Amino acid sequence: MEEKKILKNKMPDVSEFKEEILKKYPVKVAKKRAKAIVLNDPDAVPEIQANVRTVPGIITQRGCTYAGCKGVILGPTRDVINITHGPIGCGFYSWLTRRNQTETKNDDEANFMTYCFSTDMQDSNVVFGGEQKLAQAIREAYEMFKPHSISVFSTCPIGLIGDDVHAVSRDMKKELGINVFGFSCEGYRGVSQSAGHHIANNKIFTDVIGIDQEQKRVGKHQVNLMGEYNIGGDSFVIENYFKEMGIDLLATFSGNSTIESYESAQNADVNMVMCHRSINYIAEMMEKKYGIPWFKINFIGANATAKSLRKLAEYFDDKELIEATEKLIKREMAQVKEVYDRIRPKVEGKRAMMFVGGSRAHHYQELFNELGIETLSAGYEFGHRDDYEGRRVIPSIKIDADTRNIEDITVSKSDEEFKPQLQMRKEELVAKGFSFENYEGMMPEMKKNALVIDDISHWETEKLIEMLKPDLFCAGIKEKYVVQKMGVPMKQLHSYDYGGPYAGFEGAINFALEMERMLTTNIWKMIDAPWKNEPSIMGSMVYQ
Numbered sequence: 140m141e142e143k144k145i146l147k148n149k150m151p152d153v154s155e156f157k158e159e160i161l162k163k164y165p166v167k168v169a170k171k172r173a174k175a176i177v178l179n180d181p182d183a184v185p186e187i188q189a190n191v192r193t194v195p196g197i198i199t200q201r202g203c204t205y206a207g208c209k210g211v212i213l214g215p216t217r218d219v220i221n222i223t224h225g226p227i228g229c230g231f232y233s234w235l236t237r238r239n240q241t242e243t244k245n246d247d248e249a250n251f252m253t254y255c256f257s258t259d260m261q262d263s264n265v266v267f268g269g270e271q272k273l274a275q276a277i278r279e280a281y282e283m284f285k286p287h288s289i290s291v292f293s294t295c296p297i298g299l300i301g302d303d304v305h306a307v308s309r310d311m312k313k314e315l316g317i318n319v320f321g322f323s324c325e326g327y328r329g330v331s332q333s334a335g336h337h338i339a340n341n342k343i344f345t346d347v348i349g350i351d352q353e354q355k356r357v358g359k360h361q362v363n364l365m366g367e368y369n370i371g372g373d374s375f376v377i378e379n380y381f382k383e384m385g386i387d388l389l390a391t392f393s394g395n396s397t398i399e400s401y402e403s404a405q406n407a408d409v410n411m412v413m414c415h416r417s418i419n420y421i422a423e424m425m426e427k428k429y430g431i432p433w434f435k436i437n438f439i440g441a442n443a444t445a446k447s448l449r450k451l452a453e454y455f456d457d458k459e460l461i462e463a464t465e466k467l468i469k470r471e472m473a474q475v476k477e478v479y480d481r482i483r484p485k486v487e488g489k490r491a492m493m494f495v496g497g498s499r500a501h502h503y504q505e506l507f508n509e510l511g512i513e514t515l516s517a518g519y520e521f522g523h524r525d526d527y528e529g530r531r532v533i534p535s536i537k538i539d540a541d542t543r544n545i546e547d548i549t550v551s552k553s554d555e556e557f558k559p560q561l562q563m564r565k566e567e568l569v570a571k572g573f574s575f576e577n578y579e580g581m582m583p584e585m586k587k588n589a590l591v592i593d594d595i596s597h598w599e600t601e602k603l604i605e606m607l608k609p610d611l612f613c614a615g616i617k618e619k620y621v622v623q624k625m626g627v628p629m630k631q632l633h634s635y636d637y638g639g640p641y642a643g644f645e646g647a648i649n650f651a652l653e654m655e656r657m658l659t660t661n662i663w664k665m666i667d668a669p670w671k672n673e674p675s676i677m678g679s680m681v682y683q
């Protein structure tokens with residue numbers, strides 16, 4: 140293995156990397172990419188370009204709008220039949236690929252997550268329209284399964300030929316007597332899957348949340364957990380903590396969830412937001428309409444978990460709850476400490492890079508910090524500027540044509556359902572320094588001169604590894620094997636590589652054990668990338 144250029148505990152000089160990368164691009168592309176690659180300064184957070192279209196031809200990590208709507212937001216909800224209106228490939232490739240787990244409460248409860256429903260559009264449907272086929276598919280699904288509700292997802296051709304999924308859904312709702320709702324989430328509609336999150340949030344808010352208007356009080360402290368998707372069982376861990384503390388979880392958007400639970404989610408006393416990128420819209424709209432305050436939490440990392448649970452207890456200001464929370468934290472932290480004390484000396488000083496989605500590239504830095512692993516470079520696939528720089532920049536974000544492409548719904552206060560007492564509680568707590576509706580973003584928590592890259596390309600990934608030689612790289616399946624062939628251990632932070640849960644104290648222990656396995660093995664030093672020994676064909680292109 141080549142000598143590392145990097146000195147321990149000192150950030151490497153990464154400016155060289157930026158130059159090297161940009162040299163390869165045509166002038167216009169280089170100019171655009173330059174704005175998405177920045178050197179961090181936590182004290183004066185620089186502006187980063189984010190949520191803009193990828194230059195065609197660049198191999199991006201991003202997914203499409205349909206993926207964000209169907210796969211991410213609605214995918215983990217078990218009592219709804221999600222029908223993909225489009226060619227079979229879109230349905231097939233979004234089928235069970237995200238490792239979100241679910242658990243029915245009893246054997247009679249429905250779970251449709253293992254199924255893949257599609258209208259299987261053919262050429263003739265594209266030419267003559269597919270609305271009838273869609274109506275038939277909804278009817279058939281209802282007859283076979285009698286689900287609680289049915290939702291319809293538009294793929295690219297649907298928008299191109301103009302099938303009206305909303306009209307079909309309305310008709311079928313009338314015909315079948317269950318809730319049927321459609322999404323205009325064609326893959327091309329936005330810059331990335333992030334647009335799909337927004338579209339899903341809007342529809343869930345208008346067509347699902349609050350349709351059960353009965354006021355419900357099942358316990359003293361009612362909450363919703365938002366932006367937690369139960370990958371690898373993360374939600375199960377958090378749910379157990381709530382149970383032990385005496386917190387009643389009304390709904391999780393959307394890990395281990397049901398549409399039925401969303402229908403009365405307006406009964407919550409507070410909304411906690413885990414993944415800000417994917418769900419902040421619903422949190423905001425629920426506050427406007429119902430007066431339910433929201434705050435950001437994070438259950439990745441033992442310290443972050445303790446901080447989040449304490450924040451929740453502080454919100455309710457209930458002595459019994461605070462005691463139960465402290466007892467839980469004390470017990471769990473003792474176990475975490477035991478594992479950390481053993482593992483930390485083995486992995487301390489290692490350097491990681493992570494390029495994931497719209498929140499994990501930030502959240503996982505907490506876990507790495509606890510283990511003494513440094514983050515050399517990080518970035519999101521589809522985060523917005525607020526996820527990098529903090530929500531304070533939202534008013535200065537330019538609204539472009541791609542954003543206008545997503546329906547912006549107007550939400551107003553509900554006179555009957557608004558809860559002024561929750562807003563009063565919020566004001567009292569704000570006066571004491573409690574922070575609501577805020578997200579500080581990733582960059583203020585990263586080191587000075589760490590390299591922050593938005594929508595990293597495959598070319599940049601390879602160059603980054605070659606030049607900075609990290610000890611660990613975290614991303615998804617599209618990067619995994621290329622990175623491993625370069626002799627660098629690679630951890631998938633989307634699917635967790637069949638591992639997890641990584642949330643909570645239990646998750647922190649699992650993650651530490653995984654890091655011990657990955658970072659102390661010698662296997663990576665024994666392999667050489669195939670192209671080091673075999674001749675490869677090189678090509679070049681002249682750009683004019």
Ligand code: CFM
Pocket residue numbers: 207211237332366368370414415416417495496497498499500632633634
């Ligand atoms: Fe939120 Fe997610 Fe993420 Fe995301 Fe995702 Fe995911 Fe992700 Mo993959 S909702 S932004 S669209 S935390 S599927 S559970 S791991 S890219 S960082």
